[in-house]
Amino acid sequence: MTGDVADARAAVSRLLGVEPGRTHSLGGAELVTLSGGGQVVAKRGSGEAAVAAEAAGLRWLAESGDVPVPAVRGADDEWLLLDYVAPGAASVEAAEAFGRGLAALHLRGAPAFGSPPPEGPADAWIGLAPMRNEPHEDWASFYAGERVEPYVRAAVDDGLFTTEQAAVFGEVCAKLPDLVPEPEPPARLHGDAWSGNVHWGGDGRVWLLDPAAHGGHRETDLAMLRLFGTPLLDHVLGAYAEAAVDAGSRLADGWASRVPLHQLFPLLVHTVLFGGGYARQALAAASTALRV
Structure with a gap:
Protein backbone atom coordinates (compact mmCIF):
# COMPACT_ATOMS: atom_id res chain seq x y z
CA MET A 1 0.00 0.00 0.00
CA THR A 2 1.47 3.36 -1.05
CA GLY A 3 1.76 6.28 1.33
CA ASP A 4 -1.00 8.24 -0.43
CA VAL A 5 -3.42 5.32 -0.24
CA ALA A 6 -2.64 4.66 3.42
CA ASP A 7 -2.98 8.36 4.25
CA ALA A 8 -6.27 8.61 2.33
CA ARG A 9 -7.70 5.61 4.18
CA ALA A 10 -6.59 7.09 7.48
CA ALA A 11 -8.27 10.39 6.60
CA VAL A 12 -11.54 8.61 5.80
CA SER A 13 -11.42 6.75 9.10
CA ARG A 14 -10.55 9.91 11.04
CA LEU A 15 -13.01 12.30 9.41
CA LEU A 16 -15.97 10.00 8.81
CA GLY A 17 -15.57 7.51 11.62
CA VAL A 18 -16.07 4.54 9.30
CA GLU A 19 -13.85 1.73 8.11
CA PRO A 20 -12.45 2.31 4.61
CA GLY A 21 -12.79 -0.53 2.15
CA ARG A 22 -11.40 -0.97 -1.31
CA THR A 23 -9.28 1.95 -2.55
CA HIS A 24 -7.94 2.81 -5.98
CA SER A 25 -6.36 5.80 -7.63
CA LEU A 26 -8.26 8.31 -9.75
CA GLY A 27 -5.07 10.12 -10.74
CA GLY A 28 -4.35 12.80 -8.16
CA ALA A 29 -7.00 11.51 -5.74
CA GLU A 30 -8.15 8.25 -4.18
CA LEU A 31 -11.55 6.62 -4.54
CA VAL A 32 -12.44 4.92 -1.27
CA THR A 33 -15.34 2.51 -0.83
CA LEU A 34 -16.91 2.77 2.63
CA SER A 35 -17.64 -0.29 4.70
CA GLY A 36 -21.24 0.80 5.23
CA GLY A 37 -21.81 1.54 1.55
CA GLY A 38 -21.08 4.45 -0.74
CA GLN A 39 -17.86 5.89 -2.07
CA VAL A 40 -15.89 9.05 -1.40
CA VAL A 41 -13.07 10.80 -3.23
CA ALA A 42 -10.15 11.66 -0.96
CA LYS A 43 -8.03 14.58 -2.20
CA ARG A 44 -4.84 15.80 -0.57
CA GLY A 45 -4.55 19.58 -0.64
CA SER A 46 -1.88 21.11 -2.87
CA GLY A 47 -1.12 23.94 -0.46
CA GLU A 48 -1.77 25.17 3.05
CA ALA A 49 -5.14 26.76 2.25
CA ALA A 50 -6.13 24.53 -0.66
CA VAL A 51 -8.53 22.30 1.26
CA ALA A 52 -10.26 25.21 3.00
CA ALA A 53 -10.58 27.11 -0.28
CA GLU A 54 -12.04 24.21 -2.25
CA ALA A 55 -14.42 23.16 0.51
CA ALA A 56 -15.70 26.72 0.93
CA GLY A 57 -16.07 27.09 -2.83
CA LEU A 58 -18.04 23.87 -3.20
CA ARG A 59 -20.42 24.85 -0.41
CA TRP A 60 -20.93 28.32 -1.89
CA LEU A 61 -21.64 26.96 -5.36
CA ALA A 62 -23.99 24.32 -3.94
CA GLU A 63 -26.18 26.76 -1.98
CA SER A 64 -28.68 27.37 -4.78
CA GLY A 65 -28.60 23.97 -6.45
CA ASP A 66 -28.34 25.62 -9.88
CA VAL A 67 -25.46 23.36 -10.95
CA PRO A 68 -24.63 20.14 -9.10
CA VAL A 69 -21.29 19.94 -7.30
CA PRO A 70 -19.98 17.09 -5.14
CA ALA A 71 -20.99 17.32 -1.48
CA VAL A 72 -18.22 17.89 1.05
CA ARG A 73 -18.20 14.91 3.41
CA GLY A 74 -15.24 15.93 5.53
CA ALA A 75 -12.16 18.14 5.57
CA ASP A 76 -9.13 18.94 7.68
CA ASP A 77 -5.88 20.82 7.10
CA GLU A 78 -4.67 18.27 4.55
CA TRP A 79 -7.53 16.13 3.21
CA LEU A 80 -10.84 16.84 1.50
CA LEU A 81 -13.47 14.10 1.25
CA LEU A 82 -16.17 14.41 -1.41
CA ASP A 83 -19.06 12.31 -2.65
CA TYR A 84 -18.08 10.32 -5.73
CA VAL A 85 -19.97 11.11 -8.92
CA ALA A 86 -19.89 8.26 -11.43
CA PRO A 87 -19.12 9.31 -15.02
CA GLY A 88 -21.60 9.17 -17.91
CA ALA A 89 -21.97 10.25 -21.51
CA ALA A 90 -22.35 13.78 -22.81
CA SER A 91 -25.80 14.68 -24.13
Whole structure:
Protein backbone atom coordinates (compact mmCIF):
# COMPACT_ATOMS: atom_id res chain seq x y z
CA MET A 1 0.00 0.00 0.00
CA THR A 2 1.47 3.36 -1.05
CA GLY A 3 1.76 6.28 1.33
CA ASP A 4 -1.00 8.24 -0.43
CA VAL A 5 -3.42 5.32 -0.24
CA ALA A 6 -2.64 4.66 3.42
CA ASP A 7 -2.98 8.36 4.25
CA ALA A 8 -6.27 8.61 2.33
CA ARG A 9 -7.70 5.61 4.18
CA ALA A 10 -6.59 7.09 7.48
CA ALA A 11 -8.27 10.39 6.60
CA VAL A 12 -11.54 8.61 5.80
CA SER A 13 -11.42 6.75 9.10
CA ARG A 14 -10.55 9.91 11.04
CA LEU A 15 -13.01 12.30 9.41
CA LEU A 16 -15.97 10.00 8.81
CA GLY A 17 -15.57 7.51 11.62
CA VAL A 18 -16.07 4.54 9.30
CA GLU A 19 -13.85 1.73 8.11
CA PRO A 20 -12.45 2.31 4.61
CA GLY A 21 -12.79 -0.53 2.15
CA ARG A 22 -11.40 -0.97 -1.31
CA THR A 23 -9.28 1.95 -2.55
CA HIS A 24 -7.94 2.81 -5.98
CA SER A 25 -6.36 5.80 -7.63
CA LEU A 26 -8.26 8.31 -9.75
CA GLY A 27 -5.07 10.12 -10.74
CA GLY A 28 -4.35 12.80 -8.16
CA ALA A 29 -7.00 11.51 -5.74
CA GLU A 30 -8.15 8.25 -4.18
CA LEU A 31 -11.55 6.62 -4.54
CA VAL A 32 -12.44 4.92 -1.27
CA THR A 33 -15.34 2.51 -0.83
CA LEU A 34 -16.91 2.77 2.63
CA SER A 35 -17.64 -0.29 4.70
CA GLY A 36 -21.24 0.80 5.23
CA GLY A 37 -21.81 1.54 1.55
CA GLY A 38 -21.08 4.45 -0.74
CA GLN A 39 -17.86 5.89 -2.07
CA VAL A 40 -15.89 9.05 -1.40
CA VAL A 41 -13.07 10.80 -3.23
CA ALA A 42 -10.15 11.66 -0.96
CA LYS A 43 -8.03 14.58 -2.20
CA ARG A 44 -4.84 15.80 -0.57
CA GLY A 45 -4.55 19.58 -0.64
CA SER A 46 -1.88 21.11 -2.87
CA GLY A 47 -1.12 23.94 -0.46
CA GLU A 48 -1.77 25.17 3.05
CA ALA A 49 -5.14 26.76 2.25
CA ALA A 50 -6.13 24.53 -0.66
CA VAL A 51 -8.53 22.30 1.26
CA ALA A 52 -10.26 25.21 3.00
CA ALA A 53 -10.58 27.11 -0.28
CA GLU A 54 -12.04 24.21 -2.25
CA ALA A 55 -14.42 23.16 0.51
CA ALA A 56 -15.70 26.72 0.93
CA GLY A 57 -16.07 27.09 -2.83
CA LEU A 58 -18.04 23.87 -3.20
CA ARG A 59 -20.42 24.85 -0.41
CA TRP A 60 -20.93 28.32 -1.89
CA LEU A 61 -21.64 26.96 -5.36
CA ALA A 62 -23.99 24.32 -3.94
CA GLU A 63 -26.18 26.76 -1.98
CA SER A 64 -28.68 27.37 -4.78
CA GLY A 65 -28.60 23.97 -6.45
CA ASP A 66 -28.34 25.62 -9.88
CA VAL A 67 -25.46 23.36 -10.95
CA PRO A 68 -24.63 20.14 -9.10
CA VAL A 69 -21.29 19.94 -7.30
CA PRO A 70 -19.98 17.09 -5.14
CA ALA A 71 -20.99 17.32 -1.48
CA VAL A 72 -18.22 17.89 1.05
CA ARG A 73 -18.20 14.91 3.41
CA GLY A 74 -15.24 15.93 5.53
CA ALA A 75 -12.16 18.14 5.57
CA ASP A 76 -9.13 18.94 7.68
CA ASP A 77 -5.88 20.82 7.10
CA GLU A 78 -4.67 18.27 4.55
CA TRP A 79 -7.53 16.13 3.21
CA LEU A 80 -10.84 16.84 1.50
CA LEU A 81 -13.47 14.10 1.25
CA LEU A 82 -16.17 14.41 -1.41
CA ASP A 83 -19.06 12.31 -2.65
CA TYR A 84 -18.08 10.32 -5.73
CA VAL A 85 -19.97 11.11 -8.92
CA ALA A 86 -19.89 8.26 -11.43
CA PRO A 87 -19.12 9.31 -15.02
CA GLY A 88 -21.60 9.17 -17.91
CA ALA A 89 -21.97 10.25 -21.51
CA ALA A 90 -22.35 13.78 -22.81
CA SER A 91 -25.80 14.68 -24.13
CA VAL A 92 -27.51 17.71 -25.62
CA GLU A 93 -30.14 17.66 -22.88
CA ALA A 94 -27.51 17.72 -20.14
CA ALA A 95 -25.50 20.42 -21.93
CA GLU A 96 -28.49 22.73 -22.22
CA ALA A 97 -29.54 22.16 -18.61
CA PHE A 98 -25.98 22.96 -17.56
CA GLY A 99 -25.99 26.19 -19.57
CA ARG A 100 -29.22 27.33 -17.95
CA GLY A 101 -27.98 26.36 -14.50
CA LEU A 102 -24.66 28.15 -14.95
CA ALA A 103 -26.45 31.34 -15.97
CA ALA A 104 -28.56 31.16 -12.82
CA LEU A 105 -25.51 30.41 -10.66
CA HIS A 106 -23.64 33.44 -11.96
CA LEU A 107 -26.60 35.67 -11.20
CA ARG A 108 -26.58 34.57 -7.54
CA GLY A 109 -23.82 37.12 -7.29
CA ALA A 110 -20.95 37.77 -4.90
CA PRO A 111 -20.16 40.49 -2.36
CA ALA A 112 -17.42 42.01 -4.54
CA PHE A 113 -15.08 41.33 -7.42
CA GLY A 114 -12.35 39.15 -5.99
CA SER A 115 -14.27 38.20 -2.87
CA PRO A 116 -13.63 34.66 -1.61
CA PRO A 117 -16.49 32.29 -0.80
CA PRO A 118 -17.89 32.65 2.74
CA GLU A 119 -15.31 31.30 5.21
CA GLY A 120 -12.88 30.77 2.36
CA PRO A 121 -9.28 32.00 2.65
CA ALA A 122 -7.96 34.97 0.71
CA ASP A 123 -4.88 32.96 -0.26
CA ALA A 124 -6.43 30.20 -2.34
CA TRP A 125 -5.34 27.97 -5.21
CA ILE A 126 -6.20 27.27 -8.83
CA GLY A 127 -4.93 23.80 -9.63
CA LEU A 128 -1.31 23.78 -8.49
CA ALA A 129 -0.89 27.56 -8.52
CA PRO A 130 -1.56 30.04 -5.70
CA MET A 131 -4.38 32.51 -6.30
CA ARG A 132 -5.30 35.59 -4.28
CA ASN A 133 -8.94 36.45 -3.57
CA GLU A 134 -8.97 40.09 -2.52
CA PRO A 135 -12.15 42.21 -2.83
CA HIS A 136 -12.02 45.16 -5.25
CA GLU A 137 -14.57 47.83 -6.10
CA ASP A 138 -14.47 47.11 -9.83
CA TRP A 139 -13.62 44.22 -12.11
CA ALA A 140 -10.80 45.95 -13.97
CA SER A 141 -8.72 46.62 -10.85
CA PHE A 142 -9.37 43.12 -9.55
CA TYR A 143 -8.48 41.37 -12.81
CA ALA A 144 -5.34 43.43 -13.31
CA GLY A 145 -4.13 43.30 -9.73
CA GLU A 146 -4.98 39.71 -8.79
CA ARG A 147 -5.29 37.74 -12.04
CA VAL A 148 -2.81 39.19 -14.54
CA GLU A 149 0.03 41.17 -12.98
CA PRO A 150 1.19 38.63 -10.33
CA TYR A 151 1.58 35.87 -12.92
CA VAL A 152 3.26 38.12 -15.47
CA ARG A 153 5.81 39.11 -12.79
CA ALA A 154 6.42 35.46 -11.94
CA ALA A 155 6.84 34.59 -15.62
CA VAL A 156 9.33 37.43 -16.12
CA ASP A 157 11.29 36.26 -13.07
CA ASP A 158 11.41 32.77 -14.59
CA GLY A 159 12.64 34.11 -17.93
CA LEU A 160 9.42 33.20 -19.76
CA PHE A 161 8.63 36.79 -20.85
CA THR A 162 10.98 39.59 -21.79
CA THR A 163 10.43 43.07 -20.41
CA GLU A 164 9.01 44.10 -23.79
CA GLN A 165 6.57 41.19 -23.81
CA ALA A 166 5.50 41.95 -20.25
CA ALA A 167 4.67 45.48 -21.37
CA VAL A 168 1.93 44.07 -23.64
CA PHE A 169 0.14 42.72 -20.58
CA GLY A 170 0.66 46.05 -18.85
CA GLU A 171 -1.08 47.76 -21.76
CA VAL A 172 -4.01 45.36 -21.45
CA CYS A 173 -4.31 46.11 -17.74
CA ALA A 174 -4.22 49.85 -18.34
CA LYS A 175 -7.00 49.60 -20.93
CA LEU A 176 -9.24 47.12 -19.07
CA PRO A 177 -11.98 49.66 -18.24
CA ASP A 178 -12.40 50.33 -21.96
CA LEU A 179 -12.03 46.70 -23.07
CA VAL A 180 -15.08 45.66 -21.02
CA PRO A 181 -17.27 48.75 -21.44
CA GLU A 182 -20.55 47.60 -19.88
CA PRO A 183 -20.33 47.33 -16.08
CA GLU A 184 -21.86 44.24 -14.45
CA PRO A 185 -22.31 43.25 -10.82
CA PRO A 186 -19.92 40.57 -9.55
CA ALA A 187 -20.96 37.05 -10.50
CA ARG A 188 -20.62 33.85 -8.47
CA LEU A 189 -17.90 32.07 -10.45
CA HIS A 190 -16.64 28.50 -10.46
CA GLY A 191 -13.33 30.05 -11.48
CA ASP A 192 -11.68 27.04 -13.14
CA ALA A 193 -14.34 25.77 -15.54
CA TRP A 194 -12.10 24.10 -18.10
CA SER A 195 -13.37 20.91 -19.71
CA GLY A 196 -11.63 18.65 -17.19
CA ASN A 197 -13.71 20.15 -14.40
CA VAL A 198 -16.97 19.81 -16.36
CA HIS A 199 -18.03 16.28 -15.42
CA TRP A 200 -20.72 14.44 -17.36
CA GLY A 201 -22.34 12.35 -14.65
CA GLY A 202 -23.94 8.95 -14.86
CA ASP A 203 -27.14 10.55 -13.55
CA GLY A 204 -27.52 12.50 -16.81
CA ARG A 205 -26.40 15.83 -15.35
CA VAL A 206 -23.32 17.98 -15.75
CA TRP A 207 -21.39 18.46 -12.52
CA LEU A 208 -18.75 21.09 -11.76
CA LEU A 209 -15.62 19.86 -9.99
CA ASP A 210 -12.49 21.41 -8.46
CA PRO A 211 -13.58 25.04 -8.16
CA ALA A 212 -11.42 28.10 -7.70
CA ALA A 213 -14.55 30.00 -6.70
CA HIS A 214 -14.66 33.77 -6.24
CA GLY A 215 -16.61 36.86 -7.23
CA GLY A 216 -15.78 37.85 -10.78
CA HIS A 217 -17.04 38.56 -14.29
CA ARG A 218 -19.30 35.85 -15.71
CA GLU A 219 -17.58 36.05 -19.09
CA THR A 220 -14.50 34.56 -17.39
CA ASP A 221 -16.22 31.22 -16.74
CA LEU A 222 -17.57 31.18 -20.30
CA ALA A 223 -14.10 31.86 -21.71
CA MET A 224 -12.66 29.05 -19.59
CA LEU A 225 -15.21 26.63 -21.04
CA ARG A 226 -13.82 27.43 -24.50
CA LEU A 227 -10.18 27.02 -23.57
CA PHE A 228 -9.72 23.25 -23.86
CA GLY A 229 -12.78 22.11 -25.78
CA THR A 230 -15.80 21.43 -23.57
CA PRO A 231 -18.12 18.93 -25.35
CA LEU A 232 -21.35 20.29 -26.86
CA LEU A 233 -20.25 23.81 -25.99
CA ASP A 234 -22.53 25.49 -28.55
CA HIS A 235 -25.52 23.95 -26.76
CA VAL A 236 -24.18 25.02 -23.36
CA LEU A 237 -23.60 28.61 -24.48
CA GLY A 238 -26.86 28.86 -26.42
CA ALA A 239 -28.90 27.75 -23.42
CA TYR A 240 -26.85 30.06 -21.19
CA ALA A 241 -27.54 33.10 -23.37
CA GLU A 242 -31.27 32.35 -23.54
CA ALA A 243 -31.49 31.90 -19.77
CA ALA A 244 -29.61 35.17 -19.20
CA VAL A 245 -32.08 37.02 -21.44
CA ASP A 246 -35.04 35.42 -19.66
CA ALA A 247 -33.59 36.57 -16.34
CA GLY A 248 -33.27 40.14 -17.62
CA SER A 249 -29.47 40.06 -17.64
CA ARG A 250 -28.37 39.40 -21.21
CA LEU A 251 -24.72 39.00 -22.04
CA ALA A 252 -23.13 42.26 -23.18
CA ASP A 253 -22.70 42.82 -26.90
CA GLY A 254 -19.42 41.47 -28.20
CA TRP A 255 -18.84 39.10 -25.30
CA ALA A 256 -17.51 36.36 -27.58
CA SER A 257 -14.83 38.70 -28.93
CA ARG A 258 -13.56 39.19 -25.36
CA VAL A 259 -12.81 35.50 -24.84
CA PRO A 260 -9.02 36.03 -25.29
CA LEU A 261 -9.09 38.74 -22.61
CA HIS A 262 -10.75 36.45 -20.10
CA GLN A 263 -8.48 33.55 -21.04
CA LEU A 264 -5.42 35.53 -20.01
CA PHE A 265 -5.69 34.35 -16.42
CA PRO A 266 -5.71 30.58 -17.04
CA LEU A 267 -3.10 30.93 -19.79
CA LEU A 268 -0.81 32.87 -17.45
CA VAL A 269 -1.34 30.28 -14.71
CA HIS A 270 -0.34 27.56 -17.19
CA THR A 271 2.64 29.66 -18.24
CA VAL A 272 3.92 29.86 -14.68
CA LEU A 273 3.30 26.15 -14.07
CA PHE A 274 4.36 24.67 -17.41
CA GLY A 275 6.06 27.43 -19.45
CA GLY A 276 6.76 26.90 -23.13
CA GLY A 277 3.81 27.12 -25.48
CA TYR A 278 1.51 28.60 -22.88
CA ALA A 279 3.65 31.73 -22.72
CA ARG A 280 3.19 32.18 -26.46
CA GLN A 281 -0.56 31.58 -26.17
CA ALA A 282 -0.88 34.10 -23.35
CA LEU A 283 1.02 36.74 -25.30
CA ALA A 284 -1.13 36.08 -28.39
CA ALA A 285 -4.30 36.40 -26.30
CA ALA A 286 -3.12 39.71 -24.86
CA SER A 287 -2.35 41.06 -28.31
CA THR A 288 -5.76 39.94 -29.60
CA ALA A 289 -7.52 41.54 -26.65
CA LEU A 290 -5.96 44.90 -27.51
CA ARG A 291 -7.21 44.68 -31.09
CA VAL A 292 -10.88 44.08 -30.21
